[in-house]
Amino acid sequence: MSLEAIKSISAAEDEARLAKSQAIQRAQDAIVETEKNGKESVGAMIKRAETEVAQLIRSADKQAEQQAVELASTTANRQATLRARAEGRLDKAARFIVERILGV
DSSP states (O other): OOHHHHHHHHHHHHHHHHHHHHHHHHHHHHHHHHHHHHHHHHHHHHHHHHHHHHHHHHHHHHHHHHHHHHHHHHHHHHHHHHHHHHHHHHHHHHHHHHHHHHOO
């Protein structure tokens, strides 16, 4: 082989090594960038999920509060109805007791 051919092959090998090392560096940079973007995306998704969960909790609390108010209202209405019935029966019960005791 001539000296010229050896130099040419050596230069080609050097270029190939340089290209390979540059390709490896670009790949490593791409990996770092992708990981960074992935972490940012995951962070954004977590924040979005936390916001949605907070909204769902507020909505559930509001709904529970409304249901509690409705239940309290229904209970108060039932209580008033039962009290009115009991008061209506009180006179009848008193008359019955008087009749039994006094025999009137």
